[in-house]
Amino acid sequence: MKIDIVTIFPEIAEAPLNSSIMGRAIAGGYVEINFHDLREFTTDKHRQVDDTPYGGGPGMVMKPEPFFAAIEKIKTPAAKVIFLTPQGKQFKQARAVDLSKEEHLIFLCGHYEGVDHRVVEALVDEEISIGDYVLTNGTIAAAIVVDSVVRLIPGVLGDDQSAAVESFSGDGKRIEAPHYTRPAEFQGMAVPDILLSGNHAKIDEWRDEMAEQRTRENRPDLLE
Ligand code: ADE
Numbered sequence: 001m002k003i004d005i006v007t008i009f010p011e012i013a014e015a016p017l018n019s020s021i022m023g024r025a026i027a028g029g030y031v032e033i034n035f036h037d038l039r040e041f042t043t044d045k046h047r048q049v050d051d052t053p054y055g056g057g058p059g060m061v062m063k064p065e066p067f068f069a070a071i072e073k074i075k076t077p078a079a080k081v082i083f084l085t086p087q088g089k090q091f092k093q094a095r096a097v098d099l100s101k102e103e104h105l106i107f108l109c110g111h112y113e114g115v116d117h118r119v120v121e122a123l124v125d126e127e128i129s130i131g132d133y134v135l136t137n138g139t140i141a142a143a144i145v146v147d148s149v150v151r152l153i154p155g156v157l158g159d160d161q162s163a164a165v166e167s168f169s170g171d172g173k174r175i176e177a178p179h180y181t182r183p184a185e186f187q188g189m190a191v192p193d194i195l196l197s198g199n200h201a202k203i204d205e206w207r208d209e210m211a212e213q214r215t216r217e218n219r220p221d222l223l224e
Contacts, residue, residue: 001102001153003033004079005142006070007109008049010035012139017146025156033146034074041069050112059113067108067119079104081125084138084145085114088127091145093168095128099145100152107146109138173222174215177207 005013014035016022025031039047042065050060071081080102089095099105108115108124120127130141150156157163167175180191194206215222 001031001100001150002076002104003031003146003150004036004074004104004106005033005109005139005146006036006038006041006067006074006107007137007139007142008038008111009109009137009139010037012137013109013143013146016143021156022147022150025150025153028155030153030156031150036070036074038066038070041066041073043069053113057113061113062110062115062119064116064118067115067123070108071106071123074106076104078102079106081106081108081123082145083108083110083115083120083124083127084130084141085110085127086129086132086134088129090132091128091130091148092172093148094172096145096148097152099149105146105149107142109142111137111139174211175219175222176214177210178214 007013017033018026022033026033038049042048048063049066050062053059053061075081080099082105084107108119128141128145130144135141152163163169165176180195184191184196192206194202197203
């Protein structure tokens, strides 16, 4: 898979996506990630990427020209162009699974009050929000979406099982059961006996029950 991230702050996406599992996914050739500075696509002396909004109002709006120039240079026929914005469709695990099968993803990241809407109308295939809160910068959201997508590319996670049985996978209606490791007793708190029993049928049953209970407590919306 090829990923291009277009932003005025490439360094915000570079740090998380060059480390740990993402760094290994790049080194292993599972994904190629290119970080583009939007200012490289300006043509004026001051490399201006924003301007005041038509109709008045607070803040600045990102100019269309640098985004159009960036897409002109980067886009391939297979590319899907995604814009990160709190006005987008809410991102879910099922969308991450679908995006992990794409050949080429381009992420356009906003800043300030927003972006000239002609960018969305003419260039963008999909607007994504990572949740109902507002960040200072879409680049943080892009790093989150890219991480969730790249880890699903076959081979990126060492153990293929770990993506198959996690929260929101399958029908997306449950979160995972809790996990424990050694020591079996710690500060008076014991690991549930069943996990030490070696009875895998019973352990599966227990995990099902716990997943159900944890979902009821923390994410009742998933059960509706
Ligand atoms: N930019 C600012 N807030 C955002 C959000 N919640 N999701 C995606 N992009 C954003």
